[in-house]
Amino acid sequence: xxxxxxxxxxxxxxxxxxxxxxxxxxxxxxxxxxxxxxxxxxxxxxxxxxxxxxxxxxxxxxxxxxxxxxxxxxxxxxxxxxxxxxxxxxxxxxxxxxxxxxxxxxxxxxxxxxxxxxxxxxxxxxxxxxxxxxxxxxxxxxxxxxxxxxxxxxxxxxxxxxxxxxxxxxxxxxxxxxxxxxxxxxxxxxxxxxxxxxxxxxxxxxxxxxxxxxxxxxxxxxxxxxxxxxxxxxxxxxxxxxxxxxxxxxxxxxxxxxxxxxxxxxxxxxxxxxxxxxxxxxxxxxxxxxxxxxxxxxxxxxxxxxxxxxxxxxxxxxxxxxxxxxxxxxxxx
Numbered sequence: 001x002x003x004x005x006x007x008x009x010x011x012x013x014x015x016x017x018x019x020x021x022x023x024x025x026x027x028x029x030x031x032x033x034x035x036x037x038x039x040x041x042x043x044x045x046x047x048x049x050x051x052x053x054x055x056x057x058x059x060x061x062x063x064x065x066x067x068x069x070x071x072x073x074x075x076x077x078x079x080x081x082x083x084x085x086x087x088x089x090x091x092x093x094x095x096x097x098x099x100x101x102x103x104x105x106x107x108x109x110x111x112x113x114x115x116x117x118x119x120x121x122x123x124x125x126x127x128x129x130x131x132x133x134x135x136x137x138x139x140x141x142x143x144x145x146x147x148x149x150x151x152x153x154x155x156x157x158x159x160x161x162x163x164x165x166x167x168x169x170x171x172x173x174x175x176x177x178x179x180x181x182x183x184x185x186x187x188x189x190x191x192x193x194x195x196x197x198x199x200x201x202x203x204x205x206x207x208x209x210x211x212x213x214x215x216x217x218x219x220x221x222x223x224x225x226x227x228x229x230x231x232x233x234x235x236x237x238x239x240x241x242x243x244x245x246x247x248x249x250x251x252x253x254x255x256x257x258x259x260x261x262x263x264x265x266x267x268x269x270x271x272x273x274x275x276x277x278x279x280x281x282x283x284x285x286x287x288x289x290x291x292x293x294x295x296x297x298x299x300x301x302x303x304x305x306x307x308x309x310x311x312x313x314x315x316x317x318x319x320x321x322x323x324x325x326x327x328x329x330x331x332x333x
Contacts, residue, residue, distance in 0.1 A: 043106025043133070044069050045220055048090070048123070051077045053180055054138060055111060057213030059085075063221065071101045092119035095126060102130035107220055110137045112159065115152055115277060120159035124166050134169035134226060136219050138212070141174045141231050142284065145292045150280035171219050172229040176293060177206040179234065179314040182243055189255060189322045195244040196258045198265040198285050203237030203294040208309040215303040230299040235308045237294035246312050250319055 047062075049055040050070035059080040062068055068085045070078050075087040090101035092112070102108070108127055112119040120137075127135055139160055142153045163170045185195045212232055219225045241257050248255035260268070262282065269278040287293065300308035315322075 043067070044086075044104045046071060046101060046105045046108040047220075048072075048101075048109060049111030049113070049138075050087075051079075052111060052113070053178060053209050054213050054216065055109075056080065057210050058109065058216050058220075061210075061213055061217045063217070066221065069101065069105065092117070092122045095122070098123065098126040099130065102126055102132060105130060105132050107134045107136065108132055109216055109220055110135050110163075115155045115280075120162050124162050124168075128166055128168060132168060134171070135163055135166075136171045136173065136216060136225075137163050138216070139172050139174045141176045141233065141293075141297075142287075143174060144231065145287060147287055147290075147292060148284070150283040151276050152280045152284070169226040171225045171227075173212065173216060173219065173232060174229060174299075175207045175209075175212045175232040176234070177204050178209045178212070179206045179311050180209050180318070181206070182247075182311075182315070183318070183321055185247075186321045189247065189251075190324045192256075193253060194256045194258055195240060195247070196260050196264075196268075197240035198260045198262065198282075199289040200240040200244075200257055200259050202285075202289045203239050203291070204288055205233035205235075205237045205294060205296045206311065207232050207234045207300065208311075208314045210314075211300045211304065211308050215300060218303045230303060231297040232299040232303075233295070233297045233308065235310055236296060238311050243311060243315075247315055247322055250312070250315055251323060 044067045046069045047055055047058055048071045050059055051072045051074070055070075055072075056079065059068075059070060059078070062081075064082055068081065070081060070085060070087050071090040072078050072087075073089065073091055075089050078087050081087070088097075088101045090097045092098065092114075105127070108123075110120070110123055112123070124135065137159065140153065140156045142148045143157050143160060145153070160172055163172075185197075188194050188196060211234075215230065215232055219230075244255050244257040265285070266278055266282060269281055273281070300306075
C-alpha cells in the first residue's frame with residue numbers, strides 16, 4: 001500500500017543540485033571529482049526499476065563482463081540480462097530488502113515513480129549506509145523550467161537535492177517526455193483511427209527512452225560523470241498533430257486528430273491518476289502550450305556520441321502496437 005499523500009506515475013519522466021542556471025548536457029554543477037564507475041571486476045552496479053520503461057532498456061544494453069544486479073518488487077518479471085546477472089527483490093518502503101539489494105554495490109541507478117512517497121530519501125539513506133560510492137538518478141528536464149511549480153516537478157527537485165546533499169557522488173539524467181508515451185493512443189488508433197490529446201499543436205522535444213537507457217549505461221560504466229547533470233531530448237520538438245501524421249504515413253492510413261478540451265483531458269486522466277497528479281499533469285501541459293518544452297539539447301549526443309533518435313524511427317520500431325488486428329471472416333479452416 002502506498003503511503004498517504006503518495007502517488008505512483010508511469011511513463012513520462014517529464015514532469016537543484018543545479019539550483020541556478022541551465023545544467024544541460026554535461027555541465028558540471030558540483031565540486032566532486034569522478035572516481036570511475038567501479039564496474040569491471042570491482043563493485044556491483046545496481047539497476048533499480050528493472051522492469052520499467054527505461055530499466056528494461058538499460059538491462060538490454062549493459063555490456064558483458066560487469067557485475068550487474070537488477071532490483072524489482074517482483075524479480076520474476078525481470079527480462080534480459082546475461083549469465084551471472086543477479087536479480088533481487090527490493091522495495092523502497094522495506095529497509096531490509098534495500099539493505100540486501102545494496103550490499104556490495106558501488107554504483108546505483110535510481111528510478112522512483114511514487115510522487116511524494118519518500119522513496120528517494122529511503123534509497124539515498126540506505127545507499128549511504130551500505131557504502132555506495134555513486135548514484136545516478138533518473139530525474140526530469142522539467143526541474144529546469146523556471147515556471148514549473150507543479151507537484152511532480154517539486155518532487156523531482158526534492159529528490160535531486162536529497163541526493164546532492166548526501167555526500168555520495170551523483171549524476172543526474174533529466175529527460176523530456178518519453179516518445180513511448182504515445183502508446184497511450186494505441187487503442188484508439190487501432191479501433192477508431194483517431195488520436196486524442198490536449199494542446200495538439202504544442203511542441204515537446206520528447207526523447208526515445210532507448211536513448212535515455214544508452215545514456216544511463218554510459219554514465220554507469222564510464223569515468224568522468226560525477227557531479228554532472230545531463231538534459232536528454234529528442235532532435236526536434238514534435239506536436240501531437242505531427243505525431244498523428246507520422247503514424248498515419250507509417251501505417252499507410254489516414255488518422256484523425258481530435259483536440260481535447262481541458263475538461264475532457266482531466267476526465268481521461270482521472271481514470272488513471274489521483275486528482276493531485278491529474279492537476280500537475282494539466283499544469284505541465286499548459287507549460288508545454290507556452291513553449292517551455294520545445295528546447296532541444298545535446299545531452300544524448302554528448303553521452304552516446306551519436307544524434308538523438310527521431311520520433312519517426314521510434315514509431316517505425318513500435319508500429320505493431322498501433323496497427324489494427326487483421327480482419328477475419330469467421331469461416332474457420
